Amino acid sequence: MAYKIGYLGPKGTFTKIAVDAIFNGDEKKGYTTIPECMDAVEQEEIKYAVLPLENAIEGTVNLTLDYLIEKKPLKIISEVIVPIRQHLMVHPSHVKDWKNIEVIHSHPHAIAQCHHFLHEDMKQVRTESVSSTGAAAKYVSEHPELKVGAIANHLAAEEYGLSIVKKDIHDFTNNHTRFVVLHKYASELFSKKLEVKGYKTTLMITLPSDHPGALHQVLSAFAWRKVNLSKIESRPMKTGLGNYFFLIDIEQKMDDVLIPNAIAELESLGCSVEVLGSYPYFLFNGLSLQV
Amino acid sequence: MAYKIGYLGPKGTFTKIAVDAIFNGDEKKGYTTIPECMDAVEQEEIKYAVLPLENAIEGTVNLTLDYLIEKKPLKIISEVIVPIRQHLMVHPSHVKDWKNIEVIHSHPHAIAQCHHFLHEDMKQVRTESVSSTGAAAKYVSEHPELKVGAIANHLAAEEYGLSIVKKDIHDFTNNHTRFVVLHKYASELFSKKLEVKGYKTTLMITLPSDHPGALHQVLSAFAWRKVNLSKIESRPMKTGLGNYFFLIDIEQKMDDVLIPNAIAELESLGCSVEVLGSYPYFLFNGLSLQV
Structure with a gap:
């Protein structure tokens, strides 16, 4: 078993925040889809899967639950609740003139979650939908020559070396996501960190x-x-x-x-x-x- | 009022299928986000908004409900339930050799929903996540030179002139999406078609x-x-x-x-x-x- 823990990737997502909140160490593998990650636990490629159960940007409740119900052998052994916090970030070279950005990239759900901020403070700025908040951050990091920003979480800013210029721009301050840790056998998993x-x-x-x-x-x-x-x-x-x-x-x-x-x-x-x-x-x- | 009906765009999405199922005519405008579309009803730019309430690929339950609860003036005046049917489609020039495609583009949720098909029948094919099933279909239509397919609904195939080579490849045959029609005033909206x-x-x-x-x-x-x-x-x-x-x-x-x-x-x-x-x-x- 090369990896111990699987999660819904890519890097810089809310699921990754949840994984890092529970587990120390580096034996973590990002999977492209929820069912793939659950199959990996069932086939004992990995020991634990960390997946969004509710209200996450990248996953839906339905997918995790549908496949959990289908694969009854897998058990929920732990849950971690993470608040959704979205930030506006730019390339470090644009920290001073960030108000001049012309376009903001993000996942469509993240754009929707920051509706009030975008419509009040950034009315002149276009938005562009991409496949994940992490992909938006990556694009901004690779294009310092463009007047472009991303909406993503703090982990994406760290991962891609971006500067957060406006914190907590999401509409609802008490929006949480629930993540579950799945395992092949019923047990209780405790975090050393939480x-x-x-x-x-x-x-x-x-x-x-x-x-x-x-x-x-x-x-x-x-x-x-x-x-x-x-x-x-x-x-x-x-x-x-x-x-x-x-x-x-x-x-x-x-x-x-x-x-x-x-x-x-x-x-x-x-x-x-x-x-x-x-x-x-x-x-x-x-x-x-x-x- | 230039448009009468707003919906969560772009074209070729499940929401568009719902809109076309209820309403005749062409006075339909696609909005980028759920809150934008709801604002447009509130400000009387449009008369009706058609939005996903549950289990849609493009939207989440949470967003429509969160903003509906915040904007209590808007009322649900009709609901349409549409089964989720995902198909594999290719450029018409690849109909005969579709089994040689090397990569399939789609929205991450659609890829996850077709997990069994992809892992049993298309094991050697890579998947690539894009921002919507419509965007995947568009990409395939613009790249006849590539060995690429898309997972999307029948409307996307029509919209972008693609050929469906494998129908109903989704895992759960009774997966439905619920769409609501929102209006500024309480009333009942009947469809001439349903x-x-x-x-x-x-x-x-x-x-x-x-x-x-x-x-x-x-x-x-x-x-x-x-x-x-x-x-x-x-x-x-x-x-x-x-x-x-x-x-x-x-x-x-x-x-x-x-x-x-x-x-x-x-x-x-x-x-x-x-x-x-x-x-x-x-x-x-x-x-x-x-x-």
Whole structure:
């Protein structure tokens, strides 16, 4: 095993920030797509995969979840939450005259996330969509002769030697991304670098049939036990429109009594329940970095 | 008003398929970002915006919802559901020797969605990420001298004169995207081209405080009235981690008694409830098209 850890590449992405927040060392390999990275864990080319689960620029919730549900052997063993912070950066030779840039490159989602800044402070500047924020930063670093800037994160600025001229230009200050660490076997992964903020258990629950109040009944199993849910989401089954399953995050570790009993009762009602993982989670605010 | 309808561009995207499925005529303008398109409706530059709400390749759920919640004046007045169908296409001059292509261009999400096909049937072929499936198709159309293919939808093939050599290469056959039509005022928009499949009412519900069972109580208000929910999703508030609101789709039109009563009760319990829209929805299966 040449590499221990896989992640959704390229360098300079939010996923890379998450990987570096959890893991020390250099045994990290960037994969082009989410399914490729998950296959690598399954085939034991790598031990862990770090992938975006929610609200990341480069990935979508759907892809990671779709393939995780398909490949049930893989388990969530850790989660890291990273705030989305977008910055405007230019080539170091343009630090003084950065207000004269004529075009800003970035991923379309990052451009959209900085809508207010672009429309109020940079109204005269064109935007150009490229395949990733990292690719935008790379382009700027290779074209010092052009009046061009990039919207990207601080890691991309570091990676490509750019200067951040305007920090935190994103519209919503509390936009976070969730990344999960996947492993072939259920376990708990702790970071040597980050403090545990709490524990979660993620369940996938399929209802026996689509009838009014079925979800209400499922939630009853948790509500009367005072088991708190931090997230609930209905998602369509891949078998067709109109059939749903539910993803539920329970705000605690798998225990010996409450959660197993709730699961057993749901199963006796005809639901199918899969434990996608029971794991610690971490918050990486990145404030220690020089941005 | 030069244009009547705005959508998330460029041409040849899934959003364009949705726009053309609902609206006849040519008064359609592609916008670069979701917030720009929504601003245009608010400022009455255009009358309607068609934007991806869920699981589209080009947009994210989060962006449309985040800005819709911020700009509460805009209402959902219609929804169209389009299956995601990805095809492999080449320049017409390569139809016979398409198996010799050396590289496939596409949006990273589209490449990921065709993971099984690429890893089983095209193992020797490189993939190259570009900013949209439309951009990939354009590149192929401009480079007949290269052994290059694109993964994109049938509209991109039409738009750029490419030949589809392998149909429906996506992994999950029941992957759908949801698009909403937004308007400045609450109303219902019907399509002259598509049949109404049903009605939905979308509510945004904020709980008074995060306590175990609060969501269960909210669902009770609908469950005992036998009002069916077709979707439920908790989403973090932009005010910080740990505070959630819920998006609920009710499988019926706003009525005079049941839904208003449920809303009034929830408000008396301290919840805040916003009606994002009450609207007809349509399914566009695209089967009538020559793909």
